[in-house]
Amino acid sequence: MASMITIVYAREEPPDQWSAAVFLAGPTPRSEGVSSWRPEAIAELRARWRGDGRLVVFVPEHRHRRYDDYTGQVEWEERCLHLSDAVLFYVPREPATMPAFTTNVEWGMWHDSGRAVFGAPPEAPGNRYLLHYAAKSGVPVADDLPGTVAAALDRIGPGAPRTGGEREVPLLLWHEPTFRHWYAAQRGAGNVLVGARVVLRFGNCWALHVRVRVAAEDRVKDNEIVIGRPDISTVVLYRPGAELDGTDVVLVREFRSPGAAADGFVHELPGGSGTAGGPLRTALDEVAEETGLVLAPGRLREHGPRQVNATLSAHRAHLFSAEVTADELARLARSGPHGLAADGEITHVEVVPFGRIRRERLVDWATLGMIAEVLSPRSGPAAPDAPGRCAS
Known part of the structure; x- marks a missing residue:
């Protein structure tokens, strides 16, 4: 599809499909x-947009400079801000003619x-406070309009075609592997994403309030959120x-x-998430x-991926196991502490018989299930391309 730009002015209905959207x-x-x-700004976007598909530009000004419905204007702006992949703030503040009071409020809502x-x-004048929070939140900053437009397009990248409810998933989540895996499963089941709203972003974690048409039941379910984080590997x-x-x-x-054990700690399997190199x-x-x-790769046995808490989180645990020697077990019991203290991680090794793990409820149900899967006499490698399926 050839690149194109569609301008959507205040109170106008957005198109049903685009590759990227920016709010001015x-x-x-x-x-x-x-x-x-x-x-x-529109002229700069026309000159610079090189994405493969339609760029939608939301302009919160009436096409004919009329503002006859305050509530309708506010609701339109809120809707289109949430539809946008980039929110371009340009603040040529002039106290007498453009004081930017509303802009200050919107900035507070969207800067992070x-x-x-x-x-x-x-x-x-009057932008020092806004610039302070731009720096604190890592927001790209420019001192002229061409630079600001360039920063917005850099944030968007080439975009990605989205239709209907997909438009409500911003690009920063659309490309997340956990979201892609979840959405592929929904589409494979014939379900349709009717709508979505980002309700939380914290580091590499996110939460999305979704509205899904459930094909098998011919209904729309809209009272849940999907939480995402990178997949983990657990051993x-x-x-x-x-x-x-x-x-x-x-x-x-x-x-x-989040742990709520009697000692205030979580007792878990070694594991975590990585950004490169695979599970x-x-x-x-x-x-x-x-x-x-330190283990050689050949010592790990793969048991395949499953969701850890399918009623809440879309991420998966890729389960591995390794039988250790008596000498390794003795060294592990004496070692530590470990972890990355600079990142808030301090880990202490515990060597515990499986019977005690069960009786004393040392681990959560998901961890107990992973241990049981590995120790089961029938356990074996799972097909790596079969999420949610364990060999048996």
């Missing part, structure tokens, strides 16, 4: 004698959304005993804020980081 946020002239900065860029002429290190309950399992004890490499790195044990 900033002060709007209220008198005929003051020119708007937005026509120049991951979608904002900020620009203002150096001489524009069961064990030493077989005479019976199942006597099999020693390596746990790590770590303070994690196997992540598994090896996490074992070394959290226990001090």
Whole structure:
């Protein structure tokens, strides 16, 4: 599809399909004698857009400079801000003619959304506070309109075609692997994403309030959120005993804020998420980081991926296991602490018989299930391309 730009003015209905969308946020002239900065921004976008598909530009000015419905205007702006992949703030503030009071409020709502860029002429007054939070939130900043437009397009990239409810998933989530896997499963089941709204972003974690048409039940479900984070790799290190309950399992004890155990710690398997190298490499790195044990790749057995909490989170755990020697087990029991203290991670190795893990409820149900899967006499490698399926 050839590149094109569609301008959507205040109170106009957005098109049903696009590859990227940008909202032009900033002060709007209220008198005929003051020119708007937005026509120049539109011209810059026309000249610079090189994405493969339609770029939609939301302009919160009436096509004919009329503002006859305040509530309708506000609701239109809120809707289109959430539809946007980039929120371009340009603030050529002029206290007498463009004080930008509404812009200040919008900036407070969107500066840490991951979608904002900020620009203002150096001489524009009253922007010091906004610039402070731009720096604090890592928002791209420019001191002229061409630079601000360039920053917005850089944030968007080439875009991605989206239709209907897909438009409500911003590009910063659309490309997330966890979202892509979840959405592919929904589409494979014949379900339709009717709508979505980002309700949380924190680091590499996100939460999306979704409206999904459930094909098998012919209804729309809209009362849940999907939480996402990068997939994790988890490793069961064990030493077989005479019976199942006597099999020693390596746990790590770590303070994690959501934990609600009696000792205030979480007792879990070594594991975590990585950004490169794939699940196997992540598994090896996490074992070394959290226990001090360095394993050769060939020692890990793969059991496949499953969701950890399918009623809440879309991310998966890629499960691996390795049988350790008696000497390795003894060294593990004496080692530590481990982890990355600079990142708030301090881990302590615990070697615990499986029977005690069960009886004393040391781990959560998901962790207990992973251990049981590995220690099951029938457990074996799972097909790597079959999410949610364990070999049996």
